[in-house]
Amino acid sequence: MAVAEFKPSNSITHLRSSSQLSILSKRLSLTKPCSFRTLSRTQKARISCSVAPNEVQAPAVQTQEPKSKPECYGVFCLTYDLKAEAETRSWKKLINIAVSGAAGMIANHLLFKLASGEVFGPDQPIALKLLGSERSFQALEGVAMELEDSLFPLLREVSIGIDSYEVFQEADWALLIGAKPRGPGMERAGLLDINGQIFAEQGKALNAVASRNVKVIVVGNPCNTNALICLKNAPNIPAKNFHALTRLDENRAKCQLALKAGVFYDKVSNMTIWGNHSTTQVPDFLNARIDSLPVKEVIKDHKWLENEFTEKVQKRGGVLIQKWGRSSAASTAVSIVDAMRALITPTPEGDWFSSGVYTNGNPYGIAEDIVFSMPCRSKGDGDYELVKDVIFDDYLRQRMAKTEAELLAEKRCVAHLTGEGVAVCDLPSGDTMLPGEM
Amino acid sequence: MAVAEFKPSNSITHLRSSSQLSILSKRLSLTKPCSFRTLSRTQKARISCSVAPNEVQAPAVQTQEPKSKPECYGVFCLTYDLKAEAETRSWKKLINIAVSGAAGMIANHLLFKLASGEVFGPDQPIALKLLGSERSFQALEGVAMELEDSLFPLLREVSIGIDSYEVFQEADWALLIGAKPRGPGMERAGLLDINGQIFAEQGKALNAVASRNVKVIVVGNPCNTNALICLKNAPNIPAKNFHALTRLDENRAKCQLALKAGVFYDKVSNMTIWGNHSTTQVPDFLNARIDSLPVKEVIKDHKWLENEFTEKVQKRGGVLIQKWGRSSAASTAVSIVDAMRALITPTPEGDWFSSGVYTNGNPYGIAEDIVFSMPCRSKGDGDYELVKDVIFDDYLRQRMAKTEAELLAEKRCVAHLTGEGVAVCDLPSGDTMLPGEM
Numbered sequence: 001m002a003v004a005e006f007k008p009s010n011s012i013t014h015l016r017s018s019s020q021l022s023i024l025s026k027r028l029s030l031t032k033p034c035s036f037r038t039l040s041r042t043q044k045a046r047i048s049c050s051v052a053p054n055e056v057q058a059p060a061v062q063t064q065e066p067k068s069k070p071e072c073y074g075v076f077c078l079t080y081d082l083k084a085e086a087e088t089r090s091w092k093k094l095i096n097i098a099v100s101g102a103a104g105m106i107a108n109h110l111l112f113k114l115a116s117g118e119v120f121g122p123d124q125p126i127a128l129k130l131l132g133s134e135r136s137f138q139a140l141e142g143v144a145m146e147l148e149d150s151l152f153p154l155l156r157e158v159s160i161g162i163d164s165y166e167v168f169q170e171a172d173w174a175l176l177i178g179a180k181p182r183g184p185g186m187e188r189a190g191l192l193d194i195n196g197q198i199f200a201e202q203g204k205a206l207n208a209v210a211s212r213n214v215k216v217i218v219v220g221n222p223c224n225t226n227a228l229i230c231l232k233n234a235p236n237i238p239a240k241n242f243h244a245l246t247r248l249d250e251n252r253a254k255c256q257l258a259l260k261a262g263v264f265y266d267k268v269s270n271m272t273i274w275g276n277h278s279t280t281q282v283p284d285f286l287n288a289r290i291d292s293l294p295v296k297e298v299i300k301d302h303k304w305l306e307n308e309f310t311e312k313v314q315k316r317g318g319v320l321i322q323k324w325g326r327s328s329a330a331s332t333a334v335s336i337v338d339a340m341r342a343l344i345t346p347t348p349e350g351d352w353f354s355s356g357v358y359t360n361g362n363p364y365g366i367a368e369d370i371v372f373s374m375p376c377r378s379k380g381d382g383d384y385e386l387v388k389d390v391i392f393d394d395y396l397r398q399r400m401a402k403t404e405a406e407l408l409a410e411k412r413c414v415a416h417l418t419g420e421g422v423a424v425c426d427l428p429s430g431d432t433m434l435p436g437e438m
Numbered sequence: 439m440a441v442a443e444f445k446p447s448n449s450i451t452h453l454r455s456s457s458q459l460s461i462l463s464k465r466l467s468l469t470k471p472c473s474f475r476t477l478s479r480t481q482k483a484r485i486s487c488s489v490a491p492n493e494v495q496a497p498a499v500q501t502q503e504p505k506s507k508p509e510c511y512g513v514f515c516l517t518y519d520l521k522a523e524a525e526t527r528s529w530k531k532l533i534n535i536a537v538s539g540a541a542g543m544i545a546n547h548l549l550f551k552l553a554s555g556e557v558f559g560p561d562q563p564i565a566l567k568l569l570g571s572e573r574s575f576q577a578l579e580g581v582a583m584e585l586e587d588s589l590f591p592l593l594r595e596v597s598i599g600i601d602s603y604e605v606f607q608e609a610d611w612a613l614l615i616g617a618k619p620r621g622p623g624m625e626r627a628g629l630l631d632i633n634g635q636i637f638a639e640q641g642k643a644l645n646a647v648a649s650r651n652v653k654v655i656v657v658g659n660p661c662n663t664n665a666l667i668c669l670k671n672a673p674n675i676p677a678k679n680f681h682a683l684t685r686l687d688e689n690r691a692k693c694q695l696a697l698k699a700g701v702f703y704d705k706v707s708n709m710t711i712w713g714n715h716s717t718t719q720v721p722d723f724l725n726a727r728i729d730s731l732p733v734k735e736v737i738k739d740h741k742w743l744e745n746e747f748t749e750k751v752q753k754r755g756g757v758l759i760q761k762w763g764r765s766s767a768a769s770t771a772v773s774i775v776d777a778m779r780a781l782i783t784p785t786p787e788g789d790w791f792s793s794g795v796y797t798n799g800n801p802y803g804i805a806e807d808i809v810f811s812m813p814c815r816s817k818g819d820g821d822y823e824l825v826k827d828v829i830f831d832d833y834l835r836q837r838m839a840k841t842e843a844e845l846l847a848e849k850r851c852v853a854h855l856t857g858e859g860v861a862v863c864d865l866p867s868g869d870t871m872l873p874g875e876m
Contacts, residue, residue: 075693080702103762109547112768118554142762146769149690149754151703151776252587255513264518265589316587324541324580330550331584338589 073144076158098171101178102130103139109333115155127157131167164205179220199226203233225410232418244356246373248335253283273354275403278432317436346380511582514596536609539616540568541577547771553593565595602643617658637664641671663848670856682794684811686773691721711792713841716870755874784818
């Protein structure tokens with residue numbers, strides 16, 4: 001679900017100005033690379049960070065002055081006065097939406113949805129701030145050109161850039177899609193480190209320049225731990241504002257239950273994805289409902305629920321790649337829209353949605369201080385609360401424990417990026433990346 | 439603007455059943471291939487159809503019985519009762535939208551827009567009928583899977599197929615995106631013939647099985663003459679219902695005028711694209727308005743208008759390919775949405791939109807019996823009327839004559855596909871395909 005769009009945070013040759021150099025060299029001290037020892041697949045991969053404990057710094061609050069604004073693009077550099085026209089006078093205040101991986105396919109679907117008003121409605125003008133890499137900069141221009149040519153009335157500003165400190169300025173939303181794809185032979189631990197550096201950097205940038213109440217949705221994989229790294233590096237932004245996207249998993253789970261039950265998908269509700277966005281995730285058929293009834297009362301084939309349902313949900317991306325030859329950009333973009341809408345519209349009575357959120361006083365007994373997908377409700381104010389009336393059985397508890405253990409292990413792998421000491425990575429070497437994702 | 443998705447209409451090996459074979463062999467008699475002589479670029483390419491005049495048949499009214507329905511897909515095969523639920527009881531009657539080239543990139547943007555309610559609104563349930571090829575069938579399944587996973591409440595049916603007689607059944611809209619891309623060294627004449635055969639076939643299929651008031655938007659290139667061929671092969675459907683997409687050109691022209699005038703794009707109105715969707719097209723700066731004033735009063739640089747503006751509009755697709763590495767699928771899909779909305783919502787007072795429509799009693803003195811982009815207004819009932827209060831000067835007239843001559847020449851090239859005799863193709867060999875399109 002991630003697209004390769006970023007400059008490596010320690011690649012100085014990509015930078016554009018000497019002022020950027022000095023700022024970056026300071027930041028580099030926080031993200032010294034780890035040394036990896038790749039072990040055989042039967043052994044556990046064990047990774048220790050080469051940074052000595054006393055070199056590891058807690059994420060600092062950035063005091064850096066906001067730099068120059070990112071480049072506006074084409075027609076979006078022009079001035080206009082919304083208050084001067086009858087049709088636009090009643091519009092809301094412009095909101096800034098930053099999108100990373102903006103030259104990738106998921107963003108290519110998402111940006112046009114945002115610009116059309118599909119998410120925020122017909123009276124909400126929008127500024128899009130597109131973050132790409134030096135390599136993708138021309139492609140970013142292409143995206144901006146297509147946005148120009150689409151003449152969306154609500155789209156009032158588009159800016160493009162490759163420096164997150166510029167692009168994230170005053171962002172009300174940050175949709176972090178861009179991530180490095182896994183290279184050949186790379187274990188999850190390696191991916192965690194390489195992407196973790198990106199998300200540490202972006203967390204610092206959000207902390208320094210974004211709106212103090214920015215809502216952050218992390219899509220780039222491994223998204224739960226990326227979100228954790230990001231929020232740890234943004235101590236001045238509420239940890240509650242960070243989400244890891246598990247909405248596509250939720251949508252797929254609803255669809256598979258509908259198919260099995262022989263009902264249309266609008267009949268399935270209360271679907272929770274518990275835990276990590278990986279193969280350890282737990283689509284919860286105990287609490288989900290079909291036509292307001294517990295799933296187990298409607299689907300009598302409990303063996304299917306226990307043994308096949310989860311795999312059906314998780315294999316969906318892989319099957320799609322086989323069929324279509326590409327990863328699921330369109331439905332991922334739809335699920336990002338769903339995740340945003342879930343926060344800005346009141347959740348229907350009795351229902352809930354899933355999101356990977358920071359565990360901090362959760363009522364389910366899940367370990368604190370990780371990003372874990374859980375059932376949420378929103379009043380539509382951008383915030384959420386956890387749902388209390390869920391039930392557990394041994395089967396559900398066992399599987400939740402497994403995904404919790406994975407997230408705790410991932411957290412230990414990225415301690416050098418969260419300011420919590422030396423990374424010790426004892427992740428099992430088996431691949432828990434969801435099929436069809438990078 | 440076209441995607442290679444079709445089986446060649448004369449490729450029998452791709453067919454699936456013997457009943458299809460017999461139907462197709464009958465149809466083949468109408469579409470015998472022409473012999474081409476490729477001449478040097480300084481000469482005019484001259485193409486004569488090898489079909490003797492007495493073999494050329496006028497398009498017959500199809501009496502063929504509708505065949506079996508196309509395959510429904512997955513969750514969309516399930517039954518539901520909109521009248522049973524409070525939320526859906528007030529919804530309108532389901533409409534059928536057929537899309538060809540459905541596995542291509544333009545459709546990949548468009549289908550999700552249609553399904554989300556962006557075009558027809560929140561109370562209009564939708565059935566999508568996806569036409570692909572034997573080769574793209576698996577990709578069609580992938581598209582249907584992503585539509586399933588998106589859980590759009592309004593999307594009630596998705597069916598996929600490779601036979602236009604199946605897929606177009608009861609279609610209320612037909613969005614004909616699929617076309618063969620131009621092969622290496624292929625002249626426009628060759629492209630006209632190869633794609634003309636597809637659109638002749640699809641016209642017959644629409645005539646046989648679609649709604650009697652189906653609205654058809656042809657996107658596959660060369661779209662004007664493809665639309666002409668299509669409507670000639672569908673004599674039982676009003677010719678007025680066929681459109682060739684010039685809306686992306688209109689949108690691009692508005693954007694370029696806005697940029698030059700230094701105003702936001704919502705200030706530009708009354709933009710006509712005259713003629714063919716090719717480099718002979720005429721973006722009309724004489725009648726267009728900026729902030730309700732004639733463009734020439736706002737943009738004083740008339741040399742720019744005369745010498746650079748049209749090229750800016752036309753080169754846009756080519757520049758985009760350079761920047762972004764792909765053709766403009768997203769903004770093309772937006773322009774299809776715009777074209778559909780233009781027909782189902784009343785045109786704002788004093789404004790108009792452009793569409794390639796059939797010339798039949800036009801007030802501008804344009805040759806009759808071709809598909810020519812002209813200024814239209816709609817009451818929002820799916821129909822349109824031509825705008826009368828436009829002005830002309832010599833410059834505009836000269837350029838309109840050139841694009842008209844091209845369309846008349848294209849028509850002569852496809853006489854064997856419209857039932858009007860022997861094709862005689864005297865198109866200039868210069869390439870008039872818009873840059874960045876296939």
